[in-house]
Amino acid sequence: MHSNRYCNRIIVLPFSVLLEIRVKPDNSGVVTDGVKHSMNPFCEIAVEEAVKLKEKKLIKEVVAVSCGPQQSQETIRTALAMGADRGIHVEVAGKDYETLGPLQVSKIMAALAKKEDAQLIILGKQAIDDDCNQTGQMTAALLDWPQGTFASEVSLDGDKVKVVREIDGGLETIKISTPAVLTADLRLNTPRYATLPNIMKAKKKKIANVKPADLGVDLTSRLEVLKVEEPPQRQAGVKVETVEDLVGKLKETGRI
């Protein structure tokens, strides 16, 4: 139970996503070597929200965490340039990185949240390369924390968080207690461009290196990817003269 007025620490988890998707020749996955990565757009929104909360003096420190190979550090630096205070790079490389999925990342986040005594974890709702939309929810479950997912509005009030969520039917407003997990949706905010002075300051901010084993996390995947294929090539359409022809064609191709 936190008696202080301020939330102390937020952890954000900016993912880097592939900018270009090409299936590997052996259909075992997508090519990651040498492909440019950039911060997942929903994670940019998450980082922005954390920085805004700090600017409103509602929280004291924003920690940016990224799991992956060396180049994940670039994503952390971008978060630092946007205003995060320090970074943690959880080193996952090679084969482990290829099989790294939401479950493993959630375990890492849960371990870090406890270690860092965080009050809030903010993530993007999903990564645009795998579209899993699982990490936030799994992290909350592992920690037994409440979750406010698909957030389009977040407001802190003491140790409670009011979250407006975008759902199929419209907007749902919930109130949850901290510590909590939030996932950012598109309309939560418009991420800032890092200012040049902040880019300079980011250079001095610390990024700690941590291994999953140090956190007691086992990275073994419970899933095996059998095959990855490109979507079928779009075929040319067929023109028909009458509605009868159309219905006939649809029946013919088994559509109706």
Add this chain to the structure above:
Amino acid sequence: ETCLLFSHKLPETHQLLRQTCRDYADRELMPIAAKLDKEHVFPAKQIHELGAMGVMAMEVPEELGGAGMDYLAYSLAMEEISRGCASTGVVVSVNNSLYIGPILKFGTVEQKKQWIAPFTTGEKVGCFALSEPGNGSDAGAASTLARQEGDQWVLNGTKAWITNSWDASATVVFATTDKKLKHKGISAFLVPMPHPGLSLGKKEDKLGIRASSTANIILEDCRIPLENMLGPRGAGFRIAMQTLDSGRIGIAAQALGIAQAALDCAADYAHKRTAFGAPIGKLQAIQFKLADMAVAVESARLLTWKAAILKDSNKPFIKEAAMAKLAASEAATFCSHQAIQVLGGMGYVTDMPAERHYRDARITEIYEGTSEIQRLVIAGQLLKEYQS
């Protein structure tokens, strides 16, 4: 610093800066560049946003509201911004190199506070008034006069081709204070805009960089306080030349941005356009063009970076800066010309950006020192090196 050239990797801060500017250019400038060009509209909103990022005053120390970065960073930012929109690029360049540049170098503490600090945020931009209807390359022949009357300077004359003039809140003006001393009798002055005695000529209707305003500045008994002189009396020509030596690197970077945009356009088209049964990128004629364009851009870029690094290391950089500006501007005109050729008919219409790059590129061989002047500067420096 020169070890940077051998490590072929930019420092992390610079990589981050370059990516940030690239993201901004892709998302905020590229989508509107054609409209800005067509309607000749000053990109006020974008200049404000760039100001907030620190791009409008990159070399200015943080205490004065700038980004406190080096010239290599400035070159990287300029290239990315110009790749998105060449007009926005020139507005940024003039504010940084030609307006703030000389004040930062030659201004008093008071002048820096008054004339730099408000110009870092994008709220206000400045301009640089050296050229006249009677002299461009022949800068020493400045016929604008400044006479002292009591506690004021009184300026009379006309300045021509002044970028940002219609959108500026201040200008650095060069005027003759002692005619007998010829170019050693020119001094630099700071004049706010608008100001009594200062009026603007019509906005020029230009071939390219149309979103930036270019016009004459007319001075008729324009009175300014004595403390508005910038630097010592008679130092004006030296101030102008030194300012242009540095400004050259910024313009080289602008030209690189245009060249790269043209190359991007052509290479993309080569993948997509099919003729003779295959994408035209399979044809040697197209491949040779793209290769030549890439070599032109990359070599100009390395020259630009070298000039910037030399300047940042306080080493002599005049020759390299002139080489960079010459190479980059000729790369811009070459690449944009070839890009239209690769696109064929599509390169000639406004549906594709190639025609705008062609129009934007042309001025880079003219302003801030024509290609001919650059050659003179390079030869001058070169011959000095061979003197025993």
